[in-house]
Every structure is written in structure tokens, then in C-alpha cells.
Amino acid sequence: MSAEPPATTGDVTALRARLRSICDEHGVDVELRARLVLSATALARDHLTAEPATARAHVRDEPIGTSTLVVTVPLRAPLDRTRTLTLPLLPEYGDEPAAVWHLPARSGVPASTGADPVQDDLRATEAELRAGLARVDALEREHRQLKHELSETNSGVLAMYVELEQRDEQLRRAHAVIFQELEDALRPPPPTVAGVELGVHYQPADPDAPTGGDLYDWFVLPDGVLQITIVDAVGHGVTCTRNALNVTHTIRTLTREGHPFEHLVRRAAEIDEGLMATVLLARLDPRTGELRLAGGGHPPALLVPAHGEPSYLHAPGRGVGFPDPGSAHIPSTVLSPGDEVLLYTDGLVESRGDVDEGEERLVRTARTHAASPLDLALSAIVRDMHDIVVYTDDTVLLGVRFTGA
Known part of the structure; x- marks a missing residue:
């Protein structure tokens, strides 16, 4: 059995451009878009995507008043349920030869496409990296804030614990006096x-x-x-x-x-x-x-x-x-x-x-x-x-x- 032909750089770049265009058109967050693009790129490099690499999308209205963007990337065969995928954004498993993602959708602005697809891909990748770094920075700030709040909470709990220990010691001493007096009275x-x-x-x-x-x-x-x-x-x-x-x-x-x-x-x-x-x-x-x-x-x-x-x-x-x-x-x-x-x-x-x-x-x-x-x-x-x-x-x-x- 002959090996699957590898995906070309042009196919991967075209797939990434198509996914970014879909995400921008429907207002998908850049950081979430980056996860989708990286996941589809990994599938393409593993020779799982169909030739030519195309992607399609449609919007599904939800009963609670929101919209879901359904993104589909055709594959050569259905995803193997026994194989563990290490992707930033996991698709749904199905019987069809396709990888399907569900993303929150809202109104957006289609991305402009320049004359040079490679430069467009680099600029989009840089934007996604910036979004990812911003997310990491935000998480670090939240982490530092949580550590600070936890430290203050622990200090308060420690002070309360010390106070309770002092009161407990006073109570034990009072009980000891009472018990001693009671014991003297009984014996x-x-x-x-x-x-x-x-x-x-x-x-x-x-x-x-x-x-x-x-x-x-x-x-x-x-x-x-x-x-x-x-x-x-x-x-x-x-x-x-x-x-x-x-x-x-x-x-x-x-x-x-x-x-x-x-x-x-x-x-x-x-x-x-x-x-x-x-x-x-x-x-x-x-x-x-x-x-x-x-x-x-x-x-x-x-x-x-x-x-x-x-x-x-x-x-x-x-x-x-x-x-x-x-x-x-x-x-x-x-x-x-x-x-x-x-x-x-x-x-x-x-x-x-x-x-x-x-x-x-x-x-x-x-x-x-x-x-x-x-x-x-x-x-x-x-x-x-x-x-x-x-x-x-x-x-x-x-x-x-x-x-x-």
C-alpha cells in the first residue's frame, strides 16, 4: 500500500487562511482562532486532511439566543477513536471523514487578504501569538493576585487560629481550676x-x-x-x-x-x-x-x-x-x-x-x-x-x- 502524499506548504497555508477568514467573519476570539488553526495544521501535517485542503462553516442558532459556528475540515478517513489526539482544540469524533469544531459565533469583520499569502500568514500568526501571550500574561496576573489574596487569607486564618489557641488555653486553664476545686470538694x-x-x-x-x-x-x-x-x-x-x-x-x-x-x-x-x-x-x-x-x-x-x-x-x-x-x-x-x-x-x-x-x-x-x-x-x-x-x-x-x- 502506497504512503499518503504529504501536504504541501501551499495547501497548509491555504487551509490556515481559510480558517482565519471564517473565524474573523464570525467574530471568533483570536486566541481561540489560534487553537483552531494549530489543530487543523497538525492534522494536515499528519496527512489526515483531504486533498485539496478545504474547510467550510455554517452558523447554528441556539435556543438560548446565542449562535454556534460549526467549522468542518474534510479528512481522508474518519478520526480513529482509539488514537489519542494531542491538539490545542480537540474536534468531535464522528462517522464522517471530517474534523468538526463548535465555536461561539458573533458578528465580525472579514480579514483582508493581501497579495502575498505568506506575509498574510506570518501577520496572522504573529497576531495569534500576541493573543496567546496576552492570555498567558493575564493568567499570570490572575495567579499573582490569587497568591496575594491567598497569602492575606492565610495570614488572617493564622491570626484567627492563634487567637483561638489563646482562648482555648485560657479555657483549659479555667477548666483546670474548676476541676481542681471540684476534685478538692469531692475528695x-x-x-x-x-x-x-x-x-x-x-x-x-x-x-x-x-x-x-x-x-x-x-x-x-x-x-x-x-x-x-x-x-x-x-x-x-x-x-x-x-x-x-x-x-x-x-x-x-x-x-x-x-x-x-x-x-x-x-x-x-x-x-x-x-x-x-x-x-x-x-x-x-x-x-x-x-x-x-x-x-x-x-x-x-x-x-x-x-x-x-x-x-x-x-x-x-x-x-x-x-x-x-x-x-x-x-x-x-x-x-x-x-x-x-x-x-x-x-x-x-x-x-x-x-x-x-x-x-x-x-x-x-x-x-x-x-x-x-x-x-x-x-x-x-x-x-x-x-x-x-x-x-x-x-x-x-x-x-x-x-x-x-
């Missing part, structure tokens, strides 16, 4: 008891919300006996805190009224039928070292003796809101000087999701820190127990060290 300081060293470590599950259902209370009875209450109310948030406060205040009131120690958990369960909480009560006589416990479904206390292995002090019973609440019986033990008792909420031993494993680790870490000052020992115990946290919950750890002095 009373340890009372002074001769022969007894007391300490507490509280760690909330969420540092930004230091209120929860894990609360405690401790006070000295008129006969000098120390009573400690530790409560873990079911739930989270302020409502849970209120429920835990109701339990601790009720037990304190019932104790002041003289109700028997073994009846306190059961009587506290009568304050609110919808409230659910576990409770552990401890009474320590600093004169004798006798320790009595009343349980309400709460984790057992841990005895860390000055000499010997730690052991758990179980106080069976059902919690507030459970059937038949209160203690099954009141276990008691006598502490020796140097003995230590730890009372805690389940967040301490459930951090890895296994209570039994957590209780075993608590025995080991309590033994490790038994010789440290009580406050330091409690903080170290919580840190060791929370080295790996799978299940996050509030944690309260109370320490009672009997000195016997």
Missing part, C-alpha cells in the same frame, strides 16, 4: 489520726473530665475510730458522680446517727432504687490496730504486712442497687506496726482486662514499694499497674499504714 483530705498514716492516689480515665463514680470518704468517730468508705458507682459522668456522693454522704450520716457498722451498706441501698454501686467500708481502731470490713460487692482490700506475704481481705456482700444488699459477715483482723492496707476501685486491677492477673500483679508491686513513703508508694503502684492499659477506667487507691505510735 476530702485525709484526717489526722495518731498511729495511722493515710494516703490516696486518684487517676481519672479522662484527664479532661476528672469527675466520675469512684469516690471515697474518711472521718474519725467520736471514740477515735477511723472509718473509710470507698465507692464505685455504675456509669460515667456527672450523674455517676452524684450517685457516688449520695452513697458516701448517706453512709456518713447513718454512721453519725449511730447505726450498726454491719447495717450501713444495706441502709445506704434504700436511698435510691435506681442507683447501683459497689461499696467497701473499713473501720480501724488506732489504739488496738483492729480492722473491720463491711463489703458491698467491691474488690477486696489488700493487706501488705511489715513481715510476711501480702494477702487479700475478702468482705463478701452485695452492692447498692443489687438484690439483698449488704455484708454477709464482718471480717476483722489486727494490724501490727508497719502493716499497710490498700483499698482501691476496679480500675486499678482491670487495666489489662484480666482481674485475676491484675490482682496478682498488685500483690507483687505492693510488696516492691512497701518500704517507700506512703504517698510515693501509692503513685508508684498505680504507675506500675497501668504500664499497659487495655481497659481504661477511673482509679482510686487508698493506703492505710498502721504505725502504732
